[in-house]
Amino acid sequence: MRHCVPVSLVWLLGLCVPLTASERPPNVLLIFADDLGYADIEPYGAKGVRTPNLARLAKEGTNFTSFYVAQAVCTASRAALMTGCYANRVGLAGALNHTSTTGLNPDETTIAEVFRQRGYRTACFGKWHLGQQPSLLPTRQGFDEFTGLPYSNDNGPLHPVVRDIPALPWFDGEQIVERDPDQSQFTRRITERAIRFLEADPEKPFFLYLPHIMPHVPIFASDRFRGKSASGLYCDVIEELDWGVGELLAALDRLNLVDNTWVIFTSDNGPFLSYGEHAGRATPLREGKLTTFEGGIRMPCLMRWPGRIPAGRICDELVSTIDLLPTVCGLLDVPLPQHPIDGKDIAAVVFGEANAVSPHDAFYCYAGNELQAVRSGRWKLHLPHEYLTVNGPPGRGGKPANWETMKPLSITESGIRGIASRHGYKVESIGLSLFDLSADPGETTNVADKHPDVVAKLLEHAEAARVELGDSLTQRVGRGIRPVGRAVEAR
Numbered sequence: 001m002r003h004c005v006p007v008s009l010v011w012l013l014g015l016c017v018p019l020t021a022s023e024r025p026p027n028v029l030l031i032f033a034d035d036l037g038y039a040d041i042e043p044y045g046a047k048g049v050r051t052p053n054l055a056r057l058a059k060e061g062t063n064f065t066s067f068y069v070a071q072a073v074c075t076a077s078r079a080a081l082m083t084g085c086y087a088n089r090v091g092l093a094g095a096l097n098h099t100s101t102t103g104l105n106p107d108e109t110t111i112a113e114v115f116r117q118r119g120y121r122t123a124c125f126g127k128w129h130l131g132q133q134p135s136l137l138p139t140r141q142g143f144d145e146f147t148g149l150p151y152s153n154d155n156g157p158l159h160p161v162v163r164d165i166p167a168l169p170w171f172d173g174e175q176i177v178e179r180d181p182d183q184s185q186f187t188r189r190i191t192e193r194a195i196r197f198l199e200a201d202p203e204k205p206f207f208l209y210l211p212h213i214m215p216h217v218p219i220f221a222s223d224r225f226r227g228k229s230a231s232g233l234y235c236d237v238i239e240e241l242d243w244g245v246g247e248l249l250a251a252l253d254r255l256n257l258v259d260n261t262w263v264i265f266t267s268d269n270g271p272f273l274s275y276g277e278h279a280g281r282a283t284p285l286r287e288g289k290l291t292t293f294e295g296g297i298r299m300p301c302l303m304r305w306p307g308r309i310p311a312g313r314i315c316d317e318l319v320s321t322i323d324l325l326p327t328v329c330g331l332l333d334v335p336l337p338q339h340p341i342d343g344k345d346i347a348a349v350v351f352g353e354a355n356a357v358s359p360h361d362a363f364y365c366y367a368g369n370e371l372q373a374v375r376s377g378r379w380k381l382h383l384p385h386e387y388l389t390v391n392g393p394p395g396r397g398g399k400p401a402n403w404e405t406m407k408p409l410s411i412t413e414s415g416i417r418g419i420a421s422r423h424g425y426k427v428e429s430i431g432l433s434l435f436d437l438s439a440d441p442g443e444t445t446n447v448a449d450k451h452p453d454v455v456a457k458l459l460e461h462a463e464a465a466r467v468e469l470g471d472s473l474t475q476r477v478g479r480g481i482r483p484v485g486r487a488v489e490a491r
Helices: 007-014 052-060 074-083 111-116 183-200 233-254 273-278 321-332 415-423 452-469
Strands: 027-033 062-068 121-127 145-149 169-172 175-179 206-211 261-267 298-304 313-315 363-367 370-376 379-382 385-390 425-430 433-436
Touching: 027 233, 052 233, 052 261, 052 298, 074 111, 074 321, 111 121, 111 206, 111 321, 121 183, 145 183, 183 206, 183 233, 233 261, 233 273, 363 452, 370 385, 370 452, 379 452, 385 415, 415 425, 433 452
Parallel strands: 027 206, 027 261, 062 313, 121 145, 121 206
Antiparallel strands: 062 298, 145 169, 169 175, 261 298, 363 370, 370 379, 379 433, 385 425
């Protein structure tokens, strides 16, 4: 579905006469939670937590039940969202920390830069996690404004198990304006900053990206919400996030922006299960963050755009964060980036066109540079690989599982075993396994022996991925890998 008047012509007309709401290029509000589980909000079956504003969003828009991120970890997930590429294509297959001197390469085209080509105001308020030096911050990647953290909130003195991390920096633009800010105020501050941005110039189209800091551990709720959910601190945090969504929806109402604003709510990856009561749930999906099982990479996703996105619909077609950039390019009549991307234009699926289906023949599930699984249609094939699972009873009180017996830890430990050692996980392995996600979303029953033809087809897709994107499990180097960004300051 497209506007009757080409977007490029609309923009030319806009120089001369005011445009009606239906003619203007769409505003986009993208809300990106951190470590939110698939089953943590009411539209996806959450119990013991009240999320009326997200329920409203689901009622007034579409609930996507097969929405994927590219990897189940913070930096990689964000890199894919920003570029429309699998994260390993752009060299960011993992999570940066306070010691990192790399980030998203400024030569990549970000979704914010796509919007800028059409004169949008752009802002990022929250957690960036794609480079901490000034030359790698959002203001160098297409955003007019940035306020928030350069990396995760556990990369500071409040890390649950690692000590001696420097103070957590809070940025405004490219300057650190505060250290070790009150984490209980993060959701409120991000929400209020976003509303001020909306109010500053409501007549001009905007792209507002809100990568929330919560509910990544350590979790905090403000006094207004702490203890109010009756289901523990984690649910308090989720209810405060829902409040923030409600405040933003109210601001859109007040500023008469509802009819021309595409609102998207989703998360960067699944729940940090080792943290037990301080983590979410992905029920009925298997595992969570840091894995390529469905609980790690399949996210709740709600989209609303009145008159364009069908209301009250549930859509199970496979779509992904990597698809947002090319879809925006199509909506705004902006050319795709000159370098290869992996996302597809999903406008037909998002807008509910008749018989629209996912444009993905296959979706590749990477953990770091390991190709661990491939999904095609209803089928998902896990290739032999190691994975993380909770080591014993989940943690309590903000600590991960088994933290009492942990040896002295360093946040710079790398690899799957380094991650396991500092976050209360153990390493397990899975052999070649085929799952029918339509009947078995929990990936419990291996049906590979019953469908050898499906296995063979998905192995062909896996080989195509290895050629283009590489696979460290089979010692393959992809021909399509581009260099990571390196901070000018570090060089």
